[in-house]
Amino acid sequence: MPRSHPPRHPDADAPIAGPARPAQRRWDLAALRRRLAIGLALSAMAILLVLPLVLIFTEALSKGLDIALEALAEPEAWSAIRLTLTVAAIAVPINAICGTAAAWCIGRFEFPGRALLTTLIDLPFSVSPVISGLVWVLLFGANGYFGAWLDRHDVRIVFALPGLVLATMFVTFPFVARSLISLMREQGAAEEEAALTLGANGWQIFVRVTLPNIFWAMLYGVLLCNARAMGEFGAVAVVSGHIRGQTLTMPLYVEALFNDYEWIGAFSVAALLSMLALVTLALRMLLEWRIERDRSAGV
Amino acid sequence: MSHRLTRRGALGAVLGMVAGGTARAADAAALLNVSYDPTRELYRDFNKAFVAQWKKSSGQTVAINQSHGGSGAQTRSVLDGLQADVVTLALAADIDALARRGLLATDWQTRLPNNASPYTSTIVFLVRKGNPKQIADWGDLTKPGVEVITPNPKTSGGARWNVLAALAWARRQPGATAETEEAYLRALFRQVPVLDTGARGSTTTFARRGLGDVLLAWENEAHLARKEFGETDFAIVTPSVSVLAEPPVAVVDSVADKRGTRTLAEAYLRHLYTAEGQDIAARNFYRPRDAAIAARHTSVFPTIAMATIEDFGGWDKAQAAYFADGGLFDRVFTPGK
Amino acid sequence: MTRRSALPGFGLTLGITLTWVSLIVLIPLAALMLRPWELGFAGFWASVTEPRVLAALQLSFGAAALAAAVNVPLGLLIAWVMVRYRFPGRRIADAVIDMPLALPTAVAGIALTALFAPKGWLGEALAPLGIKVAYTPLGVLMALIFVGLPFVVRIVEPVIQDLPVDAEEAAAVLGATRFQTLRRVVLPALAPALLTGFGAALARGVGEYGSVIFIAGNRPMVSEIAPLLIVIRLEQLNYAGAASLGLAMLAISFAILLTINRLQRRMA
Incomplete structure (x- = not known):
């Protein structure tokens, strides 16, 4: 320069x-x-x-805490909370495990097509949530490519839990992998290779050497992945079917309450979701602090 | 070894998801009613009454599940496999679309009395306290400075009735031609600052967010809005001409037969025509078909000159001419004319 | 396949990754890419070049680009403050940056609309100035700035952290003003990161749906975003049309990201 x-x-x-x-x-x-x-x-x-x-x-809270809590005690609210937690409980671990596997293979090995694979993992971030829902309808809806087969075997994917899980997985796909890949490349494989020469097997290397190094970054990815999984709106709106008490996740339930003119209820559920967001941010803050501490201790 | 493991893990994940999905499907003593946006309160009341009545007459406990959304969106979901035993939508065109794809018989509209519409409604104006812009009829909506709120006819059934009501008025003006009708609609939509996707969104925009001077709304929605947002803050204006909106109901044959819910589904829809069903409709501001019950609510339902969908050649024609891609509504929004 | 490392687990992890990418990303997107050709190429082309579609694409990409352009200086300022300055509450402020990632988009949309509506806290204050945000393209811009901000900040922050302070000090010693240091020393070093941030915020903004539809106004040709048009086509049972628009958006996004990547490589 x-x-x-x-x-x-x-x-x-x-x-x-x-x-x-x-x-x-x-x-x-x-x-x-x-x-x-x-x-x-x-x-x-x-x-x-x-x-x-x-x-x-x-x-x-405009009408008092009682009213807000009452809105959250509704059976439909409970079912929305349960459904949201279920969806996140399935989608997040799968994405976390697969994301870690992807980080291992992309972060530790050189192979042709590696850059392409990285791009593919990042791809869901640049796809509109609406499309993320639409693709599952195109595949598994009654008029989709597998629709007739699924219907013959009476398997429901869209407008049921599996569709919600799939749409959520698509949207939250890159979070964990993304936060790990750059870190693992940066760290390099020296420690793992040392463990290998000492006779450790693959699993031992991963658990004893790699995991401690990437643990906090992984948790950070899981946190954001989880926040997005619980808060996704556009993608799940397309595959939900909006059956009250059955396929409404919390964000969809907020919209439904708005359309019921249940303002307090809608904002109460929204506040609960925001609280989840705040907890996420608080945990993130703790994580950041741990990462910084570990880093300064390591140096 | 490693490859087998991978494949097995992936298979397990998929199977787990599928199992979760099928567990929920097989509950015969439940009906799913897929409906449009403004019927939430109506069916909340009606379902309670029907469940009690069914328990009394057959001893069986049933659960009625509801799904609400824009009429078009709901139709799309049912077509894509949402397991609706009955549909109660905003317009016949949407159920026709289901019939065309073979989900129910094409003569569905003759299977129940009154074109399979147990209740009707019409389109009215909701204005602010004291009607500051002095809106009395369709002609006043295009005056300078008047902001009109309506949902998007592409996504909302109610908005399609709004357009038809506006056209019905334009058509009755002296010297009306297809050009003057289109010009009126163009002028009307020039006054619209927001097109929400559903009727409920528009009511919220108008009543809660304080946007616009007049809301074009279902009669039932206008009454409900006054009840929810303050009777003194809003007033209903009935225009000189409106449209007879007939929201239809039908059993979805393919789903009801497969799930074995036909008897229940038919009884459910029939109950809408009973004195109890009609009274619940009237109390939720839908015009009942039953003359005796209508007579008890004349103060809520004034007589208005109404065009019907037949005046527009039926839904097939109306849909193609006005709302399909490249139709009247699209032309109205194309600039440069 | 070549693998330069002696570490085990390549086959296993690659297998898992490929299965995962195929099932969740590739097969679904393949379905999206196959569907439009039911119309034939001419039909596809006609369906994505309708005036209303072009207006929606223009709004979605224009607003997203503008929002990303606002987010670059704003994100740079915030990242700079977070990295270079110590002040009470910095950790909390730093955590708050991730709010748009953690807050459900629909909730954000409803909240932003309530704030900027004519009766809202901010809408009421802006109304006398003749500024309308809710239900105008400005509202779309606002929502997209909201969702895009953390991307810029989070991408720029680590680069600022690694920026050698010596270079700045050297420049100062050589008599450069603060502004000159910023322009000649700091900005060139940050440019690739800023560009990445711009690209990420842009990609996120183009597809954004949940937070935008509440505040946009959704008037055809004026404030109707492309993802809404996809939903509208879907509701008209025009699956091929919906998929066409989806594919067009994907292609444009991809082209933009590729261009940004190339620009970046030239810079580095």
Whole structure:
């Protein structure tokens, strides 16, 4: 990169010009700049990221905590919560295990098509959620490629739990793999190879050497994957069928309540979802702290 | 070794999902009623009454499951395999689409009285307190400064009735031609700032978000909105001409026969025509077919001159001319004319 | 297959990965790619070049690009503050950045609409200035800025962390102003990351549905996004048309990401 000429600018804080006054001014400027930057960043975040959250809780609690809790005690609310947890409980572990396997094979080996495979894993991020739902309808819907066969055998995939799981898996597909691949490549395979020469087998290497190194990053990926799995709207809306008490996940239930004119109920469930988001963020904060600590301890 | 393991793991995962799906399907004493958006309150009341009545007459306990959404979206779901024993949709065209794909007999509309529509409704205006823009009829909607809220006719059955009601009025103006009708519709939609995907979304936009001066709504939806959002804040204006909206109901043959729910499903729909069913409809602001019950609610249901779908040549024609891709509604939104 | 490592487990993990990618991503997307050709190529082309479709694509990609362009300086500022400055509450603020990733999009959409509607907290304040956000393309932009922000911040943050402070100090010693340092030293080093962030935010914004439909207004030719048009076509039982539009969006997104990748390689 061509280095620029030392510029002469009337406002330049020339360090050589030295006595007390310019240095004083420079410190003031730096502090001012610092405050300005922090202030700007924080206020942008407050308006964009925090205010919507405040609104949700204000609306949910506008008639008091009792009413909000009552809305959450409805059997349909419970069924939505159960369904959301079930979907996440199936989709997230599968994606986590497969994502870790993918990270092992992409992060530790060189093979033709590796770049392509990485791109494919990232692909669901750039696909509209609506399409992520649509593809399953095209495959397994009554008019889909496997629709007739499934119907003959009375197997329900779309408008039932499997469809919701598949759509969720598609949307949350890259999270774990993505957070692990770059880390594993960065770390390199030296430790694992050392373990190999000491006679460890593959499983032992993974559990004793690799896992401790990637554990926190993996957990971070799982957290985000889980948050997205529980909060997905567009993809599951296409495959849900919207049967009350049966195939409505929490985000779909929020929409249903809005359409029932049940404002408090809708915002209460939304608040519960936001709380899950907040817990996710809190856990993430803890993780970050652990990762930083481990890193500084390791160095 | 490793390959076998991989394959077995994948198979296990898939089988697990499939098993989860089939477990839920085989519950014969339950009906799934797939309906459109504004019938939530109606069927909540009606299902309670039917379950009690069925228990009394047959001793069997049944569960009625509900699915609500835009009429078109619901039709799509049933076509894609949503196991609806009965459909109660916003317009006959949607059930026709199911019949065309062989899900039920094409003569479904003759199997129950009154074109298989146990209740009717019409399109009215909901305006704000005191009617500040002095909206009395369709002609006032295109005045400068009037903002009109309606859902999207592409996705909402109610919005299609809105368009037909507007056309019915335009058609009765002196010197009306196809061009003046199209021009009116173009002028009307120029006043529309938001097209929500469903009737409920539009009501929320108008009543809760405070957007627009007038909401084109189902009569039942307008009454419900007043009940929910304040009777004093909103008023209903009945236009000089509207449309007779006939939301139809039908048993989905292919599903009911497979699941063995036909008797129950037929009894369920028949119950809509009984005095109890008609009364529940009337109390939820749907116009009952039963004259005696209608007589008890005349204050809620004023007499309006109404066009019917036959005036537009039936749904097949109306759908193709107005709402299909490249139809009137699309042309209205194409700029440069 | 070549494998340069002596480590075991290549076959197993590659097998799992391939099965997983095929079942969840490849086969479904293949279904998407097969469906439009029922119409023939001419039919496919006609269905994705309708004026209404073009307007929707233009809005989706335009708004997403604009939102990503807003997010680049905004994300850079936030990332810079988080990495370079220490202040009370920094950890919490840093965690809050991930809010759009954790908050369900539908909930975000409803909340943003409630904020910016004429009766909402912010809508009421902006109305006297003649600024309408909810139910306009500006609302789409707002929602897309919201969903895209964490992508830029999270991609830029580690690069700022690795940025050698010496170079900046050297520049300062050589008499460069703060602005000059930023422009000549810092920005070139960050450019590839910023570009990646731009691409990620763009890709996310183009497809976004849940948070946008509530705030968009959904008027054909004005504030109707492409994913909504897919849903509308689906509801009209026009599966091939829906798949066509889906495929077109996918192709455009892919082309943009490829271009960004290439630009990046040239920079690096």
